[in-house]
Every structure is written in C-alpha cells, then in structure tokens.
Amino acid sequence: QVQLVESGGGLAQAGGSLRLSCAASGRTFSRNAMGWFRQTPGKEREFVAHINSSGSRTGYADSVKGRFTISRDNAKNTVYLQMNSLKSEDTAVYYCAAAFVYPEVRTAAYIYWGQGTQVTVSS
Secondary structure, eight states: OOEEEEEOOEEEETTOOEEEEEEEESTTGGGOEEEEEEEOTTSOOEEEEEEOTTSSOEEEOTTTTTTEEEEEETTTTEEEEEEOSOOGGGOEEEEEEEESSSSOOOGGGEEEEOOOEEEEEEO
C-alpha cells in the first residue's frame, strides 16, 4: 500500500513557476514508477509526466515538454514536478500516482493516487 500526498499548488502568473511535491508513505516507493496527471472540470484526467523507479528515465506530454521537469528523491520518498513558463492552460488539479510498470501514460496503469492539488495560472 502506498499513500500519496501532493502539495505546492496555488496561484501563479503566466510565465511564472511552481514546484509540486508528492510525499509517499509505504514500503514500495523506491520500486514504483511515478506519474503526474492533471484534470480540469468536464475533461478526462491527462498524463503530464512520468519517471521510472530509479529516476534515470523520464517522459513528458508534448504540451509540457521543455517547461516541466519531473524528478524524485527516493531517500525522502518524494517526487517533484517543477513547472516553469506556466500558461493559463496549465490550470488544473494535479495528481501524482504510483505504478509498477514503466513507461505508462494510461491512468489505468497507476495503482495509487493522491488527492490532488489545485494549480491556477492567471494571464
């Protein structure tokens, strides 16, 4: 069992930055691939970024490539999403999730989910 708690969301101006954190509890974190997803009202949850268990491999949605960076610190059981050059279309609830397979962009592949953190970007 893995429990995930996101933090770091809030209000940012277009062009600004935010860093999201996802703290994990449980014994499998260092063996889990991790992902960040986002969702806006009325839309399906969409893939943002993923990282393998060691942190040596990452992947990004085209919409965030070059602006967002996913990383992890297994000693701290935490995964991060650094978001730069924010745009109004990045406004969403952001979720972190854990999986036992990598790479995966499908929500169905992720077993554990956090409660989400709101990111609002004002233009």
